[in-house]
Amino acid sequence: MEKGSVEVFSPATVANVVCGFDVLGFALDGPFDKMVIRKIAKKGVAIINKDDYNLPTEPAKNVIGGALLALLKEVPEEIGFEVESTKLIKPGSGIGSSAASAAGSVVGANQLLNNRFSKEELIHFAMCGEEVASGSKHADNIAPCIYGGIILIRSSSPLDIISIPAPPLFVTILHPQIEVKTADSRGILKKQILLKDAVTQWGNVAGLVAGFMKNDYELIGRSLVDVIVEPIRSILIPCFDELKNKSLAAGAIGGGISGSGPSVFMLSKNEATAKDVEKAMIAVYQKSGVDFHTHVTTISNQGVRIK
């Protein structure tokens, strides 16, 4: 890379992780967005799209712009950034496309500023980018995108980010080519829930964290149950129940909706099983008539990478 510029690879992420609604997320090894970020002599952000998604280039209306403008507020020097963005994570897929733009841009910019900001500060800047996309500041894609691995956001305010160690996990993703807006997907949730369902859910969240940290695949699987959000959101995803049942039959440990959908993820112990799960998912969707993409990847302990 030329001096004063960095090339950034920013990975897709899975938020919520079934029972961990709004508190858990993990980073994938791929797909990832690419960005080239250059320091420029003028305060502000210039965005050049190198893909066909036709995203707005006006900084205040763009996720990258929102994140970098927040960062630049804390930079006294008269500098700015030019960003060439190549999105390989499809916007609206539910695997953290906007988080990849937001997190990747601030991590890259920070490198050009000799890493003067902490990871927590970068999360705050990136959350301002997420706000442009979804109207709300949330960290459940951004935190794993920046930290890598499995991340617990114990609290959003004040921010409390905890890395959860885990055994190797392979991930199969199916992305149906339908649009599910985060705002809609959140709007259909009930504001009140039964205490007894909440108890079931926090038993599962506790079991999931314990399963990850004990390298106990069976416990991870038993804990991947969501009695609150999935029963409501899954109606927006064609063939969800069949997709899940056939994936489990093919050997998946468990899985569910990625973020607010429409993508569905499944975890497996090894690559061969993750590929069997992919075949099972493809078989379900081929007869559904809905276009789709699939990915087989891993949970990656590395977040945003810089070259």
Place this chain on the structure above:
Amino acid sequence: MEKGSVEVFSPATVANVVCGFDVLGFALDGPFDKMVIRKIAKKGVAIINKDDYNLPTEPAKNVIGGALLALLKEVPEEIGFEVESTKLIKPGSGIGSSAASAAGSVVGANQLLNNRFSKEELIHFAMCGEEVASGSKHADNIAPCIYGGIILIRSSSPLDIISIPAPPLFVTILHPQIEVKTADSRGILKKQILLKDAVTQWGNVAGLVAGFMKNDYELIGRSLVDVIVEPIRSILIPCFDELKNKSLAAGAIGGGISGSGPSVFMLSKNEATAKDVEKAMIAVYQKSGVDFHTHVTTISNQGVRIK
């Protein structure tokens, strides 16, 4: 001990553990109940109380009786048990007095049957004893009483019991001499809660499990927050807020209501702090006019002990 009899020491336990309502519990090193259990040649249970609590001796109305009758249903031989019970854990204190009777009696009886039943089966029998005391089968005191240590009950049906490793933790207990019936303490809870509060709670439950398993005392402390049950139940406990604030000021990591109360527990990193916390608690209660007892002990990895 004479042949055909065992001496049993059954410890007090703390259920709920602040944010872990109905799913977490841990065993204390003390206080504990003592029982002498003898195998007798006649089907049935005979209970001899060696204390002044005047608990019913009719087996179907006694926690020990309820638990042992459930166990005896699975024993084909024409045998029974005589139990001399010395309760040192005050009934109604909220530190698992009935669970100690239920769990201790079945663990002791199982020893006299050459340990033919698994720990899970013993939990089921003991839950039948708990039902006599509280009208509902629950395992959040019984499971830690039998297993020792910190226990997650991920699911009650089917039973899924997970041991959570943790660093050394000292426990200060204050038991106000007031009566809080479990049924009343459960009755005042709301059946419906806000989803956003539930998210806060499962973030904390996940943080607490991660904190225990990472030996991270600060994370344990930050996670010991209950936004759902404590705000309601604490109104039944005199001076609760002051007790908690003064304990934290004296160095406690965190704490809250033990089970459904009235006892309050606080965790500390070392014994000296736990004793400072005890002094702070005593100072609050001495001016309250309510009689009380205190204990300073540890979380113990040993459950029911047999001599």
